[in-house]
Amino acid sequence: MGPLTGVRVVELVGLGPGPFAGMLLADMGADVLAVDRVGSASPPAGVLHRGKSITAVDLKNPAGASVVLRLAAAADALIEVFRPGVAERLGIGPDACLARNPGLIYGRLTGWGQDGPWAARAGHDIDYIALAGALEPLGRAGQPPTPPINVLGDFAGGGMLLAFGIACALWERSISGAGQVIDAAMIDGAAVMMAPFITGRATGSWGPRGTNLLDTAAPFYEVYETADGEWMAVGAIEPQFHAALLAGLGATGDPELSAQYDRGRWPGQKARLASIFRSRTQEEWCAVFEGTDACVAPVLAAGDAARHPHNIARGTFVERGAALEPAPAPRFGRSSVGVPKSPAPADLTTWGFGAGELAELRATGAIGPE
Numbered sequence: 001m002g003p004l005t006g007v008r009v010v011e012l013v014g015l016g017p018g019p020f021a022g023m024l025l026a027d028m029g030a031d032v033l034a035v036d037r038v039g040s041a042s043p044p045a046g047v048l049h050r051g052k053s054i055t056a057v058d059l060k061n062p063a064g065a066s067v068v069l070r071l072a073a074a075a076d077a078l079i080e081v082f083r084p085g086v087a088e089r090l091g092i093g094p095d096a097c098l099a100r101n102p103g104l105i106y107g108r109l110t111g112w113g114q115d116g117p118w119a120a121r122a123g124h125d126i127d128y129i130a131l132a133g134a135l136e137p138l139g140r141a142g143q144p145p146t147p148p149i150n151v152l153g154d155f156a157g158g159g160m161l162l163a164f165g166i167a168c169a170l171w172e173r174s175i176s177g178a179g180q181v182i183d184a185a186m187i188d189g190a191a192v193m194m195a196p197f198i199t200g201r202a203t204g205s206w207g208p209r210g211t212n213l214l215d216t217a218a219p220f221y222e223v224y225e226t227a228d229g230e231w232m233a234v235g236a237i238e239p240q241f242h243a244a245l246l247a248g249l250g251a252t253g254d255p256e257l258s259a260q261y262d263r264g265r266w267p268g269q270k271a272r273l274a275s276i277f278r279s280r281t282q283e284e285w286c287a288v289f290e291g292t293d294a295c296v297a298p299v300l301a302a303g304d305a306a307r308h309p310h311n312i313a314r315g316t317f318v319e320r321g322a323a324l325e326p327a328p329a330p331r332f333g334r335s336s337v338g339v340p341k342s343p344a345p346a347d348l349t350t351w352g353f354g355a356g357e358l359a360e361l362r363a364t365g366a367i368g369p370e
Contacts, residue, residue: 001029001335001336002027002028002029002030002328002332002335002336002337002338003028003029003332003335003337004025004028004029004030004167005029005030005335006029006031007025007029007030007031007076007077007170008030008031008033008074008075008076008077009022009025009026009030009031009032009033009075009076009077009078009079009166010033010035010068010071010072010075010077010078010079011032011033011034011035011052011078011079012035012059012068012078012079012080012081012082012087012092013034013035013036013037013059013081014079014081014082014109015081016048016150016154016155016158016159017081017109017154017155017158017159017162017186018079018080018081018109018159018162019034019044019048019049019159020048020154020155020158020159020160020163021079021107021109021158021159021160021162021163021166022034022048022049022052022079023047023048023049023050023051023052023159024159024160024163025077025163025166026050026051026052026340027050027051027328027329027337027340028328028335028337029335029337031053032051032052032053033052033053033054033055033071033075033346033351034049034052034053034054034055034343035055035056035057035059035068035071036054036055036056036057036368037056037057037058037059038056038057038058038064038365038366038367038368039056039368040056043056043343043345044343045342045343046323047320047323047325047326049343050320050325050340050341050342050343051340051341051343052343052344053343053344053345053346053347054343054344054345054346055345055346055348055367055368056367056368056369057366057367057368058365058366058367059090059092060090061364061365061366062091063361063364063366064361064366064367065090065091065092066366067353067361067366067367068092068097069091069092069096069097069100070100070351070352070353071351072092072097072100072101072104072106073097073100073101073352074101074351074352075101075104076103076104076105076170077104077105077106077107077166077169077170078097078104078105078106078107079107079109079162079166080092080106080107080108080109081108081109081110082110083110083120084110084114084115084119084120085120087108094106094108094181098179098181101179102178102179103173103177103178103179104179105166105169105170105173105179105180105182106179106180106181106182107162107165107166107169107181107182107184108181108182108183108184109158109159109162109184109185109186110183110184110185110186111123111124111125111127111128111153111158111185111186111187112128112185112186112187113183113185113187113188114183114185115183118131124150124153125147125150125152125153125154125186126147126150126153128153128157128158128185128186128187128190129147129152129153129157129186129187129190130145131187132153132157132187132188132190132191132194133191133194133198134152134153134157134190134191134193134194134198135147136209137194137197137201137206137209137215138209138215139209139210139215140209140210140215140216141208141209141210141211141216141217142210143209143210145209152190152193153186153187153189153190154186156189156190156193157186157187157188157189157190157191157192157193158184158185158186158189160189161184161186161188161189161192162182162184165182165184166182169182213237217266218237218266219266219269219270219272219273220234220235220236220237220242220245220260221234221235221236221237222234222270222273223299224273224274224277224278225274225277225278226277226278226280226281226282226284226285227278227279227280227281227284228281228282228283230281230282230298230299231282231298231299232277232282232285232296232297232298232299233296233297233298233299234273234294234295234296235295235296235297236294236295236296237295239260240293241293241294241295242260244292244293244294244295245294245295245296246258247292247294248288248289248292248294248296249273249276250276251276256268256269256272257269257272257273282298285298286298302317302324303324305317306324315327318339318340320339320340320341320342321342325340327339328340345370348367
């Protein structure tokens with residue numbers, strides 16, 4: 001049983017970061033009920049909805065809004081991802097839900113937050129991380145900022161931040177007995193994720209994009225192409241690890257490469273390392289560095305990563321049906337989260353609805369068919 005077994009969560013329909021927050025909670029054993037739109041082409045599926053039960057509610061129908069209030073009354077937490085004010089207009093905002101359930105954790109997830117001059121504006125991950133100061137540092141020197149797909153704003157700064165907030169609020173409720181509203185904004189979360197680098201830029205310890213130890217300026221923290229067009233990742237920062245790197249490359253004692261922190265030599269060192277790595281295939285380099293502390297690893301696509309012996313040993317990936325997925329994380333000493341189940345239709349009788357009542361709601365279109 002996962003550490004959140006017994007926690008009931010209502011997740012209102014949304015894209016990306018909202019379902020991701022629900023997935024994280026479901027992975028940990030929470031009973032997550034995802035509320036879809038009535039009449040959607042197909043019920044939610046895929047990795048972001050694993051472990052959840054699914055129902056459909058017409059939120060614009062007053063009877064549908066009443067269904068959500070009933071669900072909120074029976075829940076520990078609710079996830080809402082609308083623009084500010086939308087939930088209130090639908091009659092399912094925090095005040096209405098908390099009036100039914102004073103202990104409810106009402107989690108609101110938006111890009112810009114619930115207030116501020118940009119709160120009502122549309123946006124996507126790239127916009128949120130741009131305004132947070134999180135996009136500008138990413139990339140190589142002399143090149144444009146490089147968006148890291150939508151993991152930094154949507155998923156890390158958004159969905160994971162909300163799941164963390166819900167866990168924190170549940171703990172606080174165990175002390176106070178009271179619920180509360182969470183304002184989880186992706187712009188805030190992206191800024192938090194970049195804390196040491198934003199502070200470093202302000203204090204002068206972190207320089208412009210692509211000129212620092214960890215952002216591809218250093219030859220010993222870089223990716224290098226191999227003879228077969230694959231890549232190796234090198235992170236040999238500490239002197240002892242750098243020495244192991246040079247040993248594997250056959251360059252121990254090389255006066256050019258041994259001057260690890262001579263920044264003036266970094267461009268030449270990088271060119272030399274690139275030439276050496278292109279002399280063998282990725283598989284050959286893996287064999288060279290197997291069992292060493294050189295901090296060298298192959299750059300793998302997800303399918304290849306799932307077949308790596310370390311990931312197999314740890315069960316880092318699982319298969320559900322024919323799909324490859326990352327396994328739930330983190331691991332717990334006593335609480336077993338197990339392999340996620342596929343999403344399934346919800347049984348709303350377990351949420352306090354009678355069979356006749358459900359039939360009437362379906363007949364009026366307030367909820368979807370069974």
